[in-house]
Amino acid sequence: MLQFAVSISNYFRRQYLSRYFSILLSVILGWGVLSTPLALAAPQVTEVKVSLGNSANELKFFPNNLQFVVGQRYKLILDNPSPQKHYFTAKDFADSSWTQKVEAGKVEIKGAIHELELKPGGEAEWVFVPMKPGQYSLRCPIPGHTEAGMTGLITISAQ
Ligand SMILES: [Cu+2]
Secondary structure, three states: OHHHHHHHHHHHHHHHHHHHHHHHHHHHHHHHHHHHHHHHOOOOEEEEEEEEOOOOOOOOEEOOEEEEEOOOEEEEEEEOOOOOOEEEEOHHHHHOEEEEEEEEOOEEEOOOOOEEEEOOOOEEEEEEEEOOOEEEEEEOOOOOHHHHOOEEEEEEEOO
């Protein structure tokens, strides 16, 4: 009799557990199914490419006029196809934006950034959201480069 009671209670416990697990499983699966489209629909990133100099060693940014809109997310892809190092320096613009991250090589930097140095052949990605409308100057502060025309204009416009 006792044996019977134990097996009955085991039976119900198993039933209970299997129901519990199937609910848990469906919650996990449901979450997976629901969260996938949500992740895909996450705020879009607009990619913008800027080259620091070129292979002919012209001291310019290509392009040198950048337009962004407040509140949108951008990935600024910087490269340096020239034979010498350059800087992407735009301190006021950086102060007027929220930086999500900067990626260069295998390093990812979180937080504020003001200036990026790119060696020949270097690449970096800067993911940010412009916050404050305005016009901001861009330049390469290596001696002679700003003077030679390695400057640019960054415009952040309101939504
Ligand atoms: Cu330069």
